[in-house]
Amino acid sequence: MTNNGQQLSDVAKDAIDRKLGDEWSDWVGDLTQYEKEIKEGKTTFLLFYFVSLFMLSLVFMLGYYLISPRLAQFHALADAVVFWVIIGVFSVIYIYSLLLLLTVATGVNFIFYSKKDGLHIEWIYPLVYKAASIFKISKDRIGHSLVRVNNALVYTTKKKFQADNLIVLLPRCLDGETRTKAAEITGKYGCKVFTATGGSSARQMLKKVRPDAIIGVACERDLVAGMTDTPGYIPIIAIPNKRPHGPCKDTAIDTNELEKAVRFLLKK
Numbered sequence: 001m002t003n004n005g006q007q008l009s010d011v012a013k014d015a016i017d018r019k020l021g022d023e024w025s026d027w028v029g030d031l032t033q034y035e036k037e038i039k040e041g042k043t044t045f046l047l048f049y050f051v052s053l054f055m056l057s058l059v060f061m062l063g064y065y066l067i068s069p070r071l072a073q074f075h076a077l078a079d080a081v082v083f084w085v086i087i088g089v090f091s092v093i094y095i096y097s098l099l100l101l102l103t104v105a106t107g108v109n110f111i112f113y114s115k116k117d118g119l120h121i122e123w124i125y126p127l128v129y130k131a132a133s134i135f136k137i138s139k140d141r142i143g144h145s146l147v148r149v150n151n152a153l154v155y156t157t158k159k160k161f162q163a164d165n166l167i168v169l170l171p172r173c174l175d176g177e178t179r180t181k182a183a184e185i186t187g188k189y190g191c192k193v194f195t196a197t198g199g200s201s202a203r204q205m206l207k208k209v210r211p212d213a214i215i216g217v218a219c220e221r222d223l224v225a226g227m228t229d230t231p232g233y234i235p236i237i238a239i240p241n242k243r244p245h246g247p248c249k250d251t252a253i254d255t256n257e258l259e260k261a262v263r264f265l266l267k268k
Contacts, residue, residue: 037242038144038220042104042152044137045128045145052127053097057090104152109159116232117158119150125224143220147238150227154235155264161235163213163265166191168258169202169226171218171241175250182217185259189266202226213265217241217253237261 064086071079099110100119125146132142168186170179172195186193192209196202196218206214214236216226223238230236239258241251262268 035138035140037244038141038240040141040144040148042145042148044132045142045149046101046104048128048131048137048142049121049124050097050101052124052131053093055131056124056127057094060086060090100153103156104149107152107156109157111153111157114157117235118154118227118232119146120227120232122228140220143224144240147220147223147227147240151237151261154237158235158265161213161265162267163211165209165211166213166215166262166265167205167209167211168193168215168262169196169205169217170194171222171248171251172197173248173251174217174241175252178252178255181255182253182258185255185262189262189268191262191266203229206230213237215239215258215261215265217258219243219247219251235265237265 064083068079068083071082096111102108102110128146129139129142133139168182168191170182170193174182183193192211194202194205194209196205211234214230214234215238216223216236217239218226218241220240223240227236227238239253239261241253243249243251245251
């Protein structure tokens, strides 16, 4: 088994199972207050990402300020080590974040050294969601912006990449017209397509197919969860669906966006 295959196998074993739609367990079915189609730009996620990062660094510095006298009493070197470790870690994070911003804003790859493809900073997502909720910005709008940032990274950093084994993951809830058009596109370009019923089935398919690139179609919540599940060396283009009748029922996508993603990854 290849290293990639082994890593996929490990992910399939270790990841927590989930079904598509589980992310909507808190939805009460009120369509009057429901965001049927979200169009959120990349700026929203980036703004709250930097706000969250700044607040996190302040918390760590405040914590250091409070324990510094005791560290100094214990040993002057301990105080210096803790201080410079905090400064060093956050310096690296801020430098990466600046390069991320420049890459997304300019379309020029400033993070060429990264071994991961797309946006993999899952550790800060809870803070971003929390910060956005204070301003009444929903998890779905942040998620939509997040996948747009991820897609921008893939389109910028993988300009010379050509997939040999592309898989398109579709949800069960697509309406008939959208599913037909999606089948025409995947058939036209000869890429594999799989209708996922949940996290477990998707992981098993990835283990079997061992793709070198993925196009995922789902709601923002399932897309973010799926991107988190997937090993970082596999580029993912995520396409959020439209949900005029509520989640998991007769959803649709812009099939032109799907074809654009297929053509980009296959270099057609």
